[in-house]
Amino acid sequence: MENFDIIIIGGGPAGMAAAVSAKKAGAENIVILERDKVLGGILNQCIHGGFGLHTFGEELTGPEYAERYADMVRDMDIPYELETMVLDVAPKPDGCKAVTVISPTRGVCELSAKAVVLAMGCRERPRGALGIAGFRPKGVYTAGTAQKLVNLEGVHIGREVVILGSGDIGLIMARRMTLEGAHVAAVAELMPYSSGLKRNIVQCLDDYGIPLLLSHTVIDIKGKDKLEGVVIAQVDENRVPIKETAKLYPCDTLLLSCGLIPENELTSAAGIRIDRRTNGAMVNESLETSIEGVFSCGNVLHVHDLVDFVSEESARAGENAAKYALGAKREKCESFDIETGNGVRYTVPVSISPGNADELTHIRFRVGDVYKNVSVVVKSGETELVRRKSRILVPSEMVDLLIKKDKLQGISENIKVYLEEA
Amino acid sequence: MTKELTCICCPMGCALTAELEDGKVTNVTGNTCPRGKGYAETELTAPVRSVTTTVITQQGIPVPVKTKTPVPKDKIFDVVRAIKALPVSLPVKMGDVLLVDVCGSGSDIVAARTVENS
Numbered sequence: 001m002e003n004f005d006i007i008i009i010g011g012g013p014a015g016m017a018a019a020v021s022a023k024k025a026g027a028e029n030i031v032i033l034e035r036d037k038v039l040g041g042i043l044n045q046c047i048h049g050g051f052g053l054h055t056f057g058e059e060l061t062g063p064e065y066a067e068r069y070a071d072m073v074r075d076m077d078i079p080y081e082l083e084t085m086v087l088d089v090a091p092k093p094d095g096c097k098a099v100t101v102i103s104p105t106r107g108v109c110e111l112s113a114k115a116v117v118l119a120m121g122c123r124e125r126p127r128g129a130l131g132i133a134g135f136r137p138k139g140v141y142t143a144g145t146a147q148k149l150v151n152l153e154g155v156h157i158g159r160e161v162v163i164l165g166s167g168d169i170g171l172i173m174a175r176r177m178t179l180e181g182a183h184v185a186a187v188a189e190l191m192p193y194s195s196g197l198k199r200n201i202v203q204c205l206d207d208y209g210i211p212l213l214l215s216h217t218v219i220d221i222k223g224k225d226k227l228e229g230v231v232i233a234q235v236d237e238n239r240v241p242i243k244e245t246a247k248l249y250p251c252d253t254l255l256l257s258c259g260l261i262p263e264n265e266l267t268s269a270a271g272i273r274i275d276r277r278t279n280g281a282m283v284n285e286s287l288e289t290s291i292e293g294v295f296s297c298g299n300v301l302h303v304h305d306l307v308d309f310v311s312e313e314s315a316r317a318g319e320n321a322a323k324y325a326l327g328a329k330r331e332k333c334e335s336f337d338i339e340t341g342n343g344v345r346y347t348v349p350v351s352i353s354p355g356n357a358d359e360l361t362h363i364r365f366r367v368g369d370v371y372k373n374v375s376v377v378v379k380s381g382e383t384e385l386v387r388r389k390s391r392i393l394v395p396s397e398m399v400d401l402l403i404k405k406d407k408l409q410g411i412s413e414n415i416k417v418y419l420e421e422a
Numbered sequence: 423m424t425k426e427l428t429c430i431c432c433p434m435g436c437a438l439t440a441e442l443e444d445g446k447v448t449n450v451t452g453n454t455c456p457r458g459k460g461y462a463e464t465e466l467t468a469p470v471r472s473v474t475t476t477v478i479t480q481q482g483i484p485v486p487v488k489t490k491t492p493v494p495k496d497k498i499f500d501v502v503r504a505i506k507a508l509p510v511s512l513p514v515k516m517g518d519v520l521l522v523d524v525c526g527s528g529s530d531i532v533a534a535r536t537v538e539n540s
């Protein structure tokens with residue numbers, strides 16, 4: 001059996017950033033396993049700009065961002081295997097992890113690693129899960145599938161378009177379809193706020209006069225073989241459609257942009273504890289999961305809207321995986337759970353052990369609603385660790401808090417993260 | 423006169439408030455970084471946008487491209503038409519200039535990905 005220091009599962013921005021920093025931290029025997037034919041993950045189809053402002057100080061498109069990281073991987077001689085799908089990860093009695101893969105060159109084969117980094121990204125919520133009446137005619141796509149068809153395969157998918165869900169991919173695709181010559185009649189969003197970034201509403205919808213219908217949803221899909229139209233209705237405060245407001249939008253294309261779910265089948269099968277709020281693994285301050293030596297980062301850990309955050313997080317996971325693989329032991333000291341209070345939907349990590357914390361510990365979270373003029377407060381007992389004022393917090397934007405190591409020393413109670421009126 | 427707008431220079435999307443006097447921006451608040459001020463000034467006088475799209479190469483494979491610098495907002499569709507009409511053949515390297523001074527905007531069209539001829 002082939003042995004590695006670190007196996008990184010997934011060659012998207014998360015996997016690549018983890019590999020680069022693991023190598024920098026001294027790990028030698030690393031491999032990235034990627035099921036696709038190329039490195040880069042989802043970024044290859046995200047041809048729009050907006051990536052890399054924090055990491056590279058300039059605005060790049062997705063493919064450019066991916067290529068820069070892929071070049072780093074190649075320049076550092078980090079091995080990667082493409083068309084290699086990981087089927088299973090399992091801890092072994094000796095503390096190493098068995099990683100079962102299938103690939104054209106290896107066939108089905110078991111590898112072993114001291115440390116594993118999970119970087120499998122996420123996938124779109126399938127439309128079957130969306131419970132809309134009517135048939136499933138040709139012309140109904142998830143927004144990400146449409147993005148792939150248009151941008152990577154050069155396929156024309158329709159002329160008259162309606163988009164359900166105002167997540168970023170839906171907004172980006174509204175502009176993309178417009179530039180490809182289609183007419184986008186409307187973007188309907190069930191919630192009273194958009195789940196996409198404000199800048200995308202401005203530059204993808206407002207710029208092209210595409211209406212955003214908040215508190216609206218698709219209640220019927222017309223057409224049997226080919227899509228002929230959709231019926232959109234307003235919803236009341238309980239998200240129940242108001243029949244009288246129903247209106248038919250004739251169209252040949254419906255894009256569903258209804259969110260992403262971390263791809264954690266491997267993770268669950270390995271017996272790693274999953275956080276029901278994020279559908280990602282529960283991790284400590286070192287981004288280590290409930291199985292020692294298995295780390296998680298990027299969209300498989302929690303859905304990110306900023307690739308720069310993915311790269312930064314993954315670099316930390318890679319560095320910690322390297323430390324682990326090189327034999328560093330965790331300090332045996334107390335760990336404190338992070339509890340969420342008012343407004344805070346989840347946190348990553350879910351616990352912090354002050355003795356094992358880096359100089360700066362990140363706490364990342366999303367809020368459950370739109371909040372104006374609030375302070376984010378992090379407390380352990382009576383000790384206030386962080387207080388940060390915000391003019392506005394929205395569910396679509398991840399919050400990133402930093403806690404200095406010395407602040408954490410001496411805490412003796414669980415940590416609480418919540419919002420307070422400012 | 424004051425104008426509210428959202429900075430689109432980066433995904434932070436800061437909510438800006440700009441003071442306008444005789445068509446000139448005199449003060450900007452709400453920006454987290456200096457780019458926000460510059461954005462408000464151009465957006466309220468001569469708005470520009472970066473454009474990204476694909477060129478279908480002679481091999482039938484799309485290559486992502488972008489405007490190297492932003493172009494006037496009212497030229498977006500002209501720019502896309504000019505890009506779509508480009509004859510491009512593989513291989514293409516990231517950063518290759520495929521068209522100079524697109525539609526007289528002063529901006530070039532560059533390839534955003536290396537695509538080999540496979």
Ligand SMILES: Cc1cc2nc3c(=O)[nH]c(=O)nc-3n(C[C@H](O)[C@H](O)[C@H](O)COP(=O)(O)OP(=O)(O)OC[C@H]3O[C@@H](n4cnc5c(N)ncnc54)[C@H](O)[C@@H]3O)c2cc1C
Nearest residue numbers: 010012013014035041042085086120121298299305306307
């Ligand atoms: C459509 C879309 C638009 C976005 N727009 C922006 C934007 O404008 N600006 C911005 O900053 N961010 C944006 N993001 C966010 C950012 O691109 C993502 O957060 C980032 O790409 C996530 O990186 P990742 O490596 O975690 O996941 P991915 O890029 O999804 O990579 C995961 C990789 O793992 C591989 N994999 C999965 N399972 C296995 C397995 N079992 N075996 C082997 N390989 C496996 C996959 O093939 C894939 O290559 C966008 C995201 C999406 C989806």
Ligand code: SF4
Nearest residue numbers: 429432435436455458
């Ligand atoms: S002001 Fe600066 S930080 Fe805020 S959105 Fe604009 S560029 Fe980003």
